């Protein structure tokens with residue numbers, strides 16, 4: 658898989674790709690991530706990429722020309738399955754979307770800034786818009802990092818234990834059951850007895866019960882989709 662990220666602050670988003678699972682995925686060549694500075698496609702020598710909105714409002718809007726030039730250059734080099742715009746006024750990211758995107762070959766992620774981007778970009782160039790939740794961030798970079806992390810860890814071969822993504826919260830529509838490790842007792846607080854029993858059918862039952870119980874309590878909205 659190849660991901661191209663377009664941003665006015667590419668340095669802001671690079672760090673998450675230099676650690677842990679995502680770094681390993683890149684080192685193993687399971688994913689390529691390329692960063693593009695929108696300023697390299699500015700309309701003048703001063704690096705202009707934004708302007709005041711028509712209709713008179715405060716703030717600045719990212720112009721269509723630099724974005725179009727950057728996307729067109731990338732598209733001249735390969736075909737893209739999706740051109741994604743990170744914006745709070747969009748459908749929210751969920752595990753289903755991450756699963757679907759993890760199967761794509763090439764995607765572009767455009768990070769918004771300021772008051773957003775000229776709407777013609779959204780109408781004509783963007784194929785999918787994603788928010789990471791109902792709150793506003795200063796720009797799309799951190800949201801793009803979240804999206805990339807959620808996608809990359811699902812690419813086959815990225816997680817050491819192939820089954821471990823399957824037991825994630827949300828993968829089956831439920832929150833994950835609680836987990837414990839040694840010691841079996843700490844300051845009189847015990848790990849649930851059943852987990853030490855070695856009776857795996859019973860343990861699986863217990864995990865399903867706990868997953869359902871936690872989902873009912875913490876995220877009852879998830880059960881409506883079952």
Ligand code: 6GU
Nearest residue numbers: 743744789790794796800
């Ligand atoms: Cl994708 N962008 C921004 N700026 N804020 C957000 C977001 C995205 N998702 C949630 N809040």
